[in-house]
Amino acid sequence: MLGYFGPAGTFTHQALLSVSTDEARPFGTVAQALDAVRAGEVSAALVPIENSVEGGVSATLDNLAAGDRLMIIREVLLPVQFGLYARPGTSLADVRQILTHPHAYNQTRDWVAANCPCAHVTEGGSTAAAAADVANPGSRHDAAICAAVAGDLYGLESLASGIADNEAAVTRFVLVARQGPPTERTGADKTTLVAYMREDHPGALQEILDQFTMRGVNLSRIESRPTKTTLGNYCFSIDAEGHLLDSRMAEALMGLHRVCKKVVFLGSYARADRVKPRVPAGCTDADHEAAASWLETLRATGKDD
Numbered sequence: 393m394l395g396y397f398g399p400a401g402t403f404t405h406q407a408l409l410s411v412s413t414d415e416a417r418p419f420g421t422v423a424q425a426l427d428a429v430r431a432g433e434v435s436a437a438l439v440p441i442e443n444s445v446e447g448g449v450s451a452t453l454d455n456l457a458a459g460d461r462l463m464i465i466r467e468v469l470l471p472v473q474f475g476l477y478a479r480p481g482t483s484l485a486d487v488r489q490i491l492t493h494p495h496a497y498n499q500t501r502d503w504v505a506a507n508c509p510c511a512h513v514t515e516g517g518s519t520a521a522a523a524a525d526v527a528n529p530g531s532r533h534d535a536a537i538c539a540a541v542a543g544d545l546y547g548l549e550s551l552a553s554g555i556a557d558n559e560a561a562v563t564r565f566v567l568v569a570r571q572g573p574p575t576e577r578t579g580a581d582k583t584t585l586v587a588y589m590r591e592d593h594p595g596a597l598q599e600i601l602d603q604f605t606m607r608g609v610n611l612s613r614i615e616s617r618p619t620k621t622t623l624g625n626y627c628f629s630i631d632a633e634g635h636l637l638d639s640r641m642a643e644a645l646m647g648l649h650r651v652c653k654k655v656v657f658l659g660s661y662a663r664a665d666r667v668k669p670r671v672p673a674g675c676t677d678a679d680h681e682a683a684a685s686w687l688e689t690l691r692a693t694g695k696d697d
Contacts, residue, residue, distance in 0.1 A: 393417055394567075395425050395434035401520030401542030407470045407565045408438045409541070422451040429568055430460045436569040438468065443563045445472070445499055448615045452566075453629045456658055457586045457617065461571045464584050464659035472561040474500050475553040476508075477523060477543035478535040484551045487511050491522040492537035500537055503555040511535075523548060564664075574636050574660040580668045581635035582612065586656040587648055588619065588627045597628070603647035604632060607640040608675030633669035636660040639680035640671070 394411075397404045398418020408416055417434055419425035425437040441452045456462060474496055478487065487508050494515040497504070504513060511534075516522050519538035526536040527546035535551060536542070543550060566584075589596045604611060613631035634641040637660070648655045673679070690696055 393434050395419055395428050395437035397422050397425050397439045399518060399520045401523055401545045402518055403470060403539050403563055404438055404440055404565060406539050406541040407468045410468060411567065423455050426455050426462060426568060429462060429570060436567050438565050438567050441564055441566045442613065445558055445561045446495055453617055457627065457656055462568045463571050464566045464661055465569050465575050466567040466661055467664045468565040469664040470563050470565065472499060472556055472563055473554055474537050474556045475540055475543060476535050476537055476551045476555055477548035478526060478551050480549050482534060487534045489533045490535050490537060491516050491525055491533040493519045496537045499557060499561060500555050502557040577635040577637045578662045580663045580666045581660055582663050583632045583634055583636060583641055583660040584658040586627050586629050587652050588654040590651065590653040599651045600628060600648065603644045607644045608672040609634055609640055609644050610669060639677045640675045
């Protein structure tokens, strides 16, 4: 059984349905979902890790970096398509009280101001909980801003769809399982890791970045996160283009292991968008193999040709 950051009717639930339609178990927090994987209660759990508008999801980033090791085995990209949903018989002109999650309101604020200028917006625990509240005939709220899956789940009618102010907004989710061998290399992969500085000194971050730069590995995300030890002590959560089995990525990880206090490997897995990285000349597997062969010949014969 899979788990996910719930409740039912959230965007995480909607993303999970694109992976599996089997019965799945919702959890109240990201930490609870990931701890259930660690405990063997579920085989894997889907949690949000990044949003193109809000940035990284700190609860996921921090939980993956700490505790018993887990591994990302898949990612899912879901366009953030909010809608305004209400009890049957409600019109847009009737809406005076709207309930939603703070992030949802942040991403629909302009639409609400333009289309429901007289409405008061209350921020709650989740978009799914907002839909559940509005479905209650006794609710003081007239409508909820939520995902389509929540509106359908609670029998609400759509008053408006596609109301996000940023139509290109996307949330990235990851399917996390217990630690094991990385998934197969596809040629369009991503590697996630956390790098801890050996010590805080000028150029410490540059040392980490250099391990990727000189090997032609592009980073698609890097965020500093507090280590929760002392003020000003940070680690770096990183997504890099490539797979552990790529020679350039393997050398970058070995370089990190040399310069960092600790490196937490969180998985190599297929990119959801299937975009292949642009590998600079001199950084392909074939280039690495040719260089290794040249060095072996040099060591054996002293000849460099």
